[in-house]
Amino acid sequence: MYARSGLLSQRSCSSHGRECATPVLAAQRRNNSTATKIAVEFDQSTGVAVMRLQGPPVNSLSLDFLTELCINVEKLEMDKNCRGLILTSSQPKVFSAGLDIMEIYGKSPERCGEFWRAVQEMWLKLYGSSMVTIAAINGSSPAGGCLMSMTCDYRIMADNPRYSIGLNETQLGIVAPFW
Numbered sequence: 001m002y003a004r005s006g007l008l009s010q011r012s013c014s015s016h017g018r019e020c021a022t023p024v025l026a027a028q029r030r031n032n033s034t035a036t037k038i039a040v041e042f043d044q045s046t047g048v049a050v051m052r053l054q055g056p057p058v059n060s061l062s063l064d065f066l067t068e069l070c071i072n073v074e075k076l077e078m079d080k081n082c083r084g085l086i087l088t089s090s091q092p093k094v095f096s097a098g099l100d101i102m103e104i105y106g107k108s109p110e111r112c113g114e115f116w117r118a119v120q121e122m123w124l125k126l127y128g129s130s131m132v133t134i135a136a137i138n139g140s141s142p143a144g145g146c147l148m149s150m151t152c153d154y155r156i157m158a159d160n161p162r163y164s165i166g167l168n169e170t171q172l173g174i175v176a177p178f179w
């Protein structure tokens, strides 16, 4: 979902000194899902977009989720009026549970490869963004959720002792590929 007047067209442009992505984007080619796991509100008057993660129950980062997230970041990146992006969660108590472990459990090497490429695309898009990016961490954010927030320029976390954040994935025997 991209809530602003005038849905962005896919166009090549150069704004704020940044080159825009090519019109046909890797993430868009991959996206077959119609479900919306990301809601974006863009405030024209401030130039700030709020991206709400709304993938129940815990915003786990599936291939579909990562694809939708990348498409939305790309769309905002192409909008010369958008200067800032706030990433937050609509789910209670959880920012993101990290990678969707069902995407890697018992899957073929090809499918795992596709999934890890999508993970890489996500952090590269956020880390390389020309927008000022802020993670408003309003719940637990283990492993891939922590990675996602670390790729933002700033992080603010809700002060609640029940919320945890950190790179705990090795406890599951998961080692991120060499990037």
Ligand SMILES: CC/C=C\C/C=C\C/C=C\C/C=C/C(=O)SCCNC(=O)CCNC(=O)[C@H](O)C(C)(C)COP(=O)(O)OP(=O)(O)OC[C@H]1O[C@@H](n2cnc3c(N)ncnc32)[C@H](O)[C@@H]1OP(=O)(O)O
Binding pocket: 057, 058, 060, 093, 094, 096, 097, 098, 099, 100, 101, 102, 123, 140, 142, 143, 144, 145, 147, 167, 168, 169, 172, 174, 175, 176, 179
């Ligand atoms: C720049 C790069 C350089 C270096 C790389 C750096 C880092 C490495 C990068 C990536 C590696 C990342 C790996 C991962 O992310 S692996 C996943 C790790 N995540 C977890 O271990 C989280 C486990 N979950 C929890 O701790 C809790 O669920 C949570 C605190 C998030 C929420 O607790 P709550 O009590 O609210 O809910 P639950 O009842 O526990 O869960 C509800 C429901 O959701 C399912 N669930 C939870 N997490 C996941 C997940 N990660 N994937 C898929 N499904 C998940 C859980 O099983 C429940 O399902 P159900 O029983 O069917 O209701």
